[in-house]
């Protein structure tokens with residue numbers, strides 16, 4: 373019953389396509405390879421990032437650790453590298469509290485390989501297929 377209500381809420385109220393399942397294993401991997409997206413897309417230059425830092429305190433926690441075809445990637449300075457724990461866990465920003473959300477797929481992102489979360493489609497393949505068949509009749 374709870375599952376069906378949850379599914380209804382996510383599909384019809386939040387307009388989601390996936391349900392998030394699982395839980396955080398505290399590996400810290402998602403805090404060490406972060407892309408930053410803003411209005412113009414993923415941040416690609418230090419100059420862009422410098423301007424962005426003025427807009428939200430979260431960005432001040434980040435430092436550039438590399439660059440690839442997507443853009444710059446960052447590591448959060450609040451991550452304790454030994455314990456893999458967030459040093460400001462109780463006061464971590466909303467973006468960290470809500471992570472991961474299905475929007476990461478829209479940004480071209482993926483979950484880390486060993487992440488304890490997974491996303492499952494709200495409508496199974498069979499449900500989508502049977503709806504499509506009905507429409508085509």
Ligand code: SF4
Pocket residue numbers: 402403433448449450451452457458459460461464465468
């Ligand atoms: S504030 Fe904490 S949870 Fe958020 S990215 Fe940094 S280390 Fe990770």
Ligand code: SF4
Pocket residue numbers: 395396397398399400401402403471472484486487488489
């Ligand atoms: S990658 Fe997944 S399991 Fe690891 S800290 Fe991030 S949310 Fe938790």
